[in-house]
Amino acid sequence: MEALLTKSQSMQDSKLQAAIEIVVKALDVPADDIGPESSIENTPAWDSMGHMSVCLEFERRYGKALALENIVATASVRDLAAIIP
């Protein structure tokens, strides 16, 4: 049970890490500026245009098109990590 939990924890960590990388690349900001708690609310560069860049970077990396509802509902690094395949 514990091993299972650890495994799911580490998967979540790696998705968070990937989400952070996407946002850093898309917004072209220093890596230290973005963390697991970053969101549209607390990140100045993450404006509406920045959000489009984030979505495009996601599509570029995973070769997968986002649905409109995902684009609209995603507003933070954690939201983004949740839709990483």
Add this chain to the structure above:
Amino acid sequence: MKFLLLSNVNVQPLVSTLKPFEVVSGAYNSMLSELSIAGSRASAGDISHVLCIFDGDSLIGDAFYGAGDADQCRMFLAALEQFCSRHPDKIVVANSFCFSSSRWLSFADLTHADSIKSLEAALNQRLIAIAKEHSNLVIFDMELLFRRHGEDALISNALWYAGRIRYTARMFELLGGVIRGALAAHAQQSRKVLILDLDNTLWGGIVGEAGCHGIALGDDGAARCYRDFQRSLKALQRTGVLLVIASKNNEADVDEVFASNPSMILKREDFAAICANWRPKVENISEIARVLNLGTESFVFIDDNPVEREAVRKFMPEVAVPEFPERVENLPTWFLREVVPACFGKYAITAEDSAKTEQYRANAARKKLAQSFDLDGYLAELGIECNIRVNSGNDLVRAAQMTQKTNQFNLTTRRYTVADLARFVESNEHAVLMLDYRDRFGDEGSVGLAIVDLGQGQIDTFLASCRVIGRKVEDQLLDKAIQLCRGRGFNRIVGEYIPTRKNEIVASFYEDHGFKLVERHPNGSITYEKPIDAG
């Protein structure tokens, strides 16, 4: 150089795919006003290029079947023309009109006078007329992108409704490449010379082995792939690109193909120069540059052999060396879709272009000479590892095949069966030596064979595959043969050369390796001998 990016939709993602160009974006949907208003950002002195990457669907609105008259599109074209004429010093780039398939309503679109299809044709006709009039306008074919990659992969409905972005990440990358290519072609920065290998590139198989009628070149299967590839090359040659051959082959074999293989689409006169010899290709390419009097930075090199490609990349990094397709059926389309747009983009084709080969061929015929090349350094880079097996017996099918099929690097051209070789392996009087080759590009397997008559201290057979010719691996095989004779107490080793129509490449092999001519026989064969220290 500074680019201003204009559109009627959100094309901001294009900025990053156009790097390293410096690109600034105009305000959202400012394309029309930027082009038409005097004193706009587009007319400022620091802007060298204006990019109009517009979405036709949004520009045309609901105009079709006679409802509406595509006003916005016509206004854009008028503004574009006016801007090009007012600013002849600025380069203006625009895509052609290409409405998405969702604008097609029914079968009637094919025939109706005011369908979206006929509107598209009329608008593009006008755009082309403006480009012909104004040489500072560079246009590119948007429809081609959709045909090649498919609308579903390029248009994003989600991004469109979320943020007025019409295209996918993939489309922005493709657009970046096309704009870059169109600008390079417009500035005439395309490459000029295509250097081609022959065996397994212009035809299938090895002409030195299979003969001029045995190569794969014809109307069926793989043979047709090579023929189609040649057709594309011929078309490219008419656009002014010079075709040149750099091939490791006997010149006589190549001549014979041109003279008597009726399936050849390319004729001798389609080539500006032909280098068929056994020298390193890098050396031949420098010579080609010299005789054509063109810099190697305008060269492209196509060869199926990864070792040859790597050598050219290493010693001539300015030469474009595309990877070769893994499957022969993709050869023609790979060339047309990838190599031609990347290397040979042309913005205009003139009558002089079609006559260029003849002009260069005449010049090339006047010059000839060789240059030096650091062969040893190149071979060291390859990381060659050879292993010689003596009488190992477990690969006699391959060994027999080598004696049957090797014509060029073959000193005596004696053909043996598996049974013959098995007898040699079992007898105490013969040694069968097989050389296995690998380098950092991979394992080539057995590529060299020698049969030594240990009763006579004589080399009966000595051959190597043409895949490794020029890499000096034959020296190791010869050393091993000498060592075996020495072990049997001989103080000399005997070699024999039997000339054939194919093996001219090894005519001086024994002399080059310190053997002395002993006797010329009436049948043309020659016996050589080399003293060796007794073991």
